[in-house]
Amino acid sequence: MAFKKVKSSDRHINQLARIVGGSSSILYRKEDLLAYDCDGFTIHKALPKAVVFPKNTIEVSEVVRYCHEHNLPFLARGAGTGLSGGAIPLNEEVIISMVRMKRLLSVDLENRRAVVEPGFVNLKLTNSISDRGYYYAPDPSSQYCCTIGGNVAENAGGAHCLKYGVTTNHILGLEVVMPNGEVIEIGKNGIPDEPGYDLLGLITGSEGTLGIVTKITVRILKNPEAKQTVLAYFNHVSDGSQAVSDIVSAGIVPAALEMMDKVAIEGVEAAAYPVGHPKDIEAVLLIEVDGISAGIDEQIRQILDVCRNRNVKEVKVARDEAERGRWWANRKTGFGAMGAISPDYLVQDGVIPRSKLPEVLSRINQISNESGLRIANIFHAGDGNLHPLVLFDARKPGETQKALEAGSACLKVCADVGGTITGEHGVGIEKKEEMRFVFSDEEIKAQTDIREVFNPKNLLNAGKLFPAPGRCAEVKKEIKAAASS
Template sequence: MKKTIAKMTSHTKLSGGSHPPRARLDRIFHSLEGALGTGMVLSAKEVLETYAEDDSGFGAFQPDFVIRARNTQDVSIILKEASREGVPVVPRGGGTGRVGGALAVYGGIVLSLEKMNRITAIENENFLARVEPGMILEKFHQSIEEAGLFYPPDPSSLDSCSVGGNVACNAGGPRALKYGVTSNYVLGAEFVLPDGTILKTGRSTVKGGAGYELHKLIVGSEGTLGVITGITFKLVAKPSHIETALITFPTARAALQSSQDIMKSGILPRSLEFMDALSLAAARTKVPRQLPETAGGCLLVELDGSSADTLLEEMGRVAEICDKHGSGEALVAQDEAQRRDLWTVRREVAPALREMHPCRVSEDIVVPRAALAGIVDELQTTATKHGIKIAAFGHSGDGNIHVTVLYDEPTREAADAACTDTLRLAVKHGGTVAGEHGTGIQKVGALALEQSAELLEFQRGLKKYFDPAGIMNPGKVVAI
């Protein structure tokens, strides 16, 4: 197993599992080939390498096998056999996770859901869709919108993440401010337990109180309790009008104060996104549009609704609020192409930072909204204290900031200390260490900063109840 742990911090723990011995792997290879069909259990080097990494940047962890499940029965057979043999199974969607959740840190089987990628029903009158987990989110959006409805969750990785991965991580995205995160849209799920049992949890109605809300527990379980093989999503009516503006500010604080005042004004944007000066500098390298060199902060504000006049009036009020905080240039999209251009600025921040700074750690904190402007100042104090740079951007309306700690090899320890300070800062202000990317392996050690020993122990017990053989994505979330 090849390991690169360059970007892990002291909160990134590898514990709670072990690599299975060769004899067990040989046995499961033969039994699964027998049950699923010859050629289903892949072990060629190129295949294993393809599934060895995700978007965490934590390096390559080669599984022993890759299986691309065709249906729920395949998943059930694989899990039953893996439980019997004690072989780790790592479910995988698009592999865009940021916290190492899809890494086979103890080898075993990567169970890819990519081939289970159909929409099985869109029920317009009932405002719901049934879909397999491997469907790519952007394709799901397109199909739903062609049917005249709307599925709001929109992580910025939407062209490559899967809806199953979104449910497993409870993904958010820019539109969460108005519409909520993935969990708000999961009415029900088909779920395979580690012993192979297939459960249908939840329902097809908006309300319901029969039994425990088990489908809610599955959301955000990051492949540690079982495998999601089908989802019933709630849909909403598609808004007919959208207004989008990119507004620059002299300082990050002015941008964040404006963000807070917009929220207090009674206007609820569907997206309210923040970028600091370093994030803007990174985005400028990728997008042709020239943002003013002097901007110290920026907001991307997007409103939607059913009346163009109302949106124009509200955008006018947004401009007045920003003006009070000294805003500079404001670019207002006049058509869909311009709207996409404005979003490119925001969407390119993370890829640009990644290209410019190979040594970086991305934290994903959320703080109560009122604390946000102060925290971004405190982050700069943290950066100065440790002699490194910190870029901050994200969903300011939600108080969710992606803090990217930039360093080079000699300052690696300082970066680690800066990450710890960042997480402590979030908790000190009543926030959380993990906003929308999940826990994975990155935050295993950080949970103790915000959760009590009793709560962590209870969650370990829950994991053991679901997965007594410890095969489901070992080492992730609550490593045992």
Template sequence: MNDSVVARLVQELGKDAVLTDPDVTAAYSRDMMPLAPYGSPVAVVLPTDVAGVQATVRACADAGVPIVPRGAGSGLSGAANAVDGCVVLVLTKLDRIVEIDAGNRIAVVQPGVVNLDFRNAVEKDGLFYPPDPSSYDWCTIGGNLSTNAGGLCCVKYGVTTDSVLGLEVVLADGSVLRTGRRTVKGVAGYDLAKLFVGSEGTLGVITEATVALKPLPQAPATLVAGFPATAAAGDAVARVVREGLVPSLLEIMDSTSIKAAENHLKTDLGTGSNCQALLLAQSDTGGEAARRELAVLEQICTDSGADMVYATDDLAEGRMLLQARRVVLTALEHYGVWLTDDVCVPRTRIAELISGCQQIGEDVGLRIAVVGHAGDGNMHPTIVYSPDSEDEFARARVAFDRILEVGLSLGGTVTGEHGVGKIKREWLEREIGPVGMRVHREIKRALDPGNLFNPGSMFSL
């Protein structure tokens, strides 16, 4: 059966689009999450157009071969991981920016376009595409859509779904669904576009998206504040929310992250040896409005107990300060390999989550660094362990699950932006309960009755 489906795929898409060498296909079998299981695909298919995607889906459907859609593989949940005997459908060659409509501030883009390339392209028209995952220089729009990715700008601009107006999706029978709109408003029928965003390739294959763009913001002004206690930083975040401030960025770093970044960058962030938490904020309103916003932020941080506050409207200096936040994962590689978690809690409980992670680190005997998007409560506790120690890997897995448990106990969710994938399936069930799972399964069966798309990701039928 596998030989016949491969032969059909070669016949319909050409031999260059169908990879079967095990050494090559292995490179497409998993994403960046080391805990998630993965199998061996029978083939990797790289179509160049929608017709090629349709042909792949129909061939696999006829043969009963599962399909795992994949972008660049930058995910952190195992959502793009192969299952044994599947076809991995790689969408990176559907990489055209079909249209940029500056007058209506929308664009039409294929899934293989790299996030940063798209942002740079629309910037030439004075426009801005907000979602900016930390892997924005190599992750693709399709992967962002499938996981409903976020990033540092979420506090002001929202996650990927907040920019999506419409989608083109290849369904399980090979037909093409076009859903959504190009207008600012529209409530005709169910919001099917939002259903597919974040579905992790389990309902269909996204082949095109119509997205809303923003006017290009002003160059941001930047503030950094160091706190002698994590609770004081948490209080500052709560006050920012209470007072209605919406900075374009509001990030937090714990002491472990700060030290790692300083060592990596070989610089002193000026926080002092007693700093337990660092807040980084930006305002992109421009000019005097930005200065006023940062002045209020500065006062809030000072009143909350910050013993170091510094603000600048120098763009290069601001980028340098923000670099400390962006390099944390790379910086942690000096101590071992990392396993990053993804939980979102109410913003008033960020400090409790950080404290809980510190306790877990002490309990399991591993370094845990916490960074995250303080503006929306989405935290990324990152566990560091030795790649050569099975014992440390096992302890890292224990820490990973305990962090999720703490997140739920604080009224949070087990994923803010990375997705469920193949690593948090049991946690999804714990969070949404049996009725929620029943509805998920009914939707899956309605759109994918043969369980063709990404079986076992998010949940099992």
């Protein structure tokens, strides 16, 4: 690709283009920018100033340094699958797209680690090493397209996080471009629990507000010797919920322990991957155990016993990998499946103590009745991570607002029973105000003080993660004042 200069009337565009290698590595015309006005959270939209596509850490660092010097707001973006609006350019940011930094840099099987660029797609890592018997554990439902860089920003979870932990448990090292353009390395040697403060943990899940990750060392795991998957149908949510508690109480740690309610089942059965779930039941459990072969059969026997003791209507074990695959496709496309039964839907992401599920579902049912909107529930039941999906029609006046309010009310319920407002999707712009359900002003200030250490000009992804009424506008004003002074 030959280097083509950009000649925009905006000198910043020209300079940024020069840094990243010309016109093929920058978008700045309004029609091109429209594709970047939101991410997986589609309710709020805003246009960036430009989108640049750096190829390496040096280019990222130079872009950041330029923005820092010229007081241009900026943020990083992976595949744009985030569900809380973390990559939406609220402040006319320069978006630094990581999609061209997508290499698998190294694999070290002996010490169980791999190094990737942030734009490397999650599932590709497992696909690259599965023939040698290894895999990467965190598996968000979007794993076929989301990037590991985005996973780090959001501390992404997934169905198998019950046994294996979320992204932060699998990150051994990071190269980070700080908001002033400096490059630092944390956990250089991929050794976990380094001395000093846990910066790795601090940056993972900081939703793109502390720095831009440009290289990631991850832990890889050996494929389990065996895997078995169970489907169990229950006439009553309370029975399904009790079965979840019983399985955990029996000392079994399933690799995954998922639940869907009646409305969710209606959706997944109407969409692309139906598997024939009965429609007259209140709950389906999808339970997977893995490990060495010798123990698996015994665990499955115990799980079947638990289900039968809790009045299961029907329970079955996947006969083969193909059937297992179909069950997981049905579950993993659960959010999108809502499109088959509703023009629009809003995903929420609360966490509750497992034992509170029946109470929470009944209160969510009440919210549904009061708002007049149907709510489906998909639940990582094992770790208490509940996804209420509020179904609505954005074309009907006022219904989007009603859906947002219903979603927020669901999170309030989660916080009220001793839970929290996000398990894996992050806060972004969507749940900023809901942060007040779980943090006091002082606790939020302790966090924004930390942000200030890393990001003193607050040019990097400002207005996200923490509530600050009117602060976005304020920041823009400050930036303009600084720029014109």
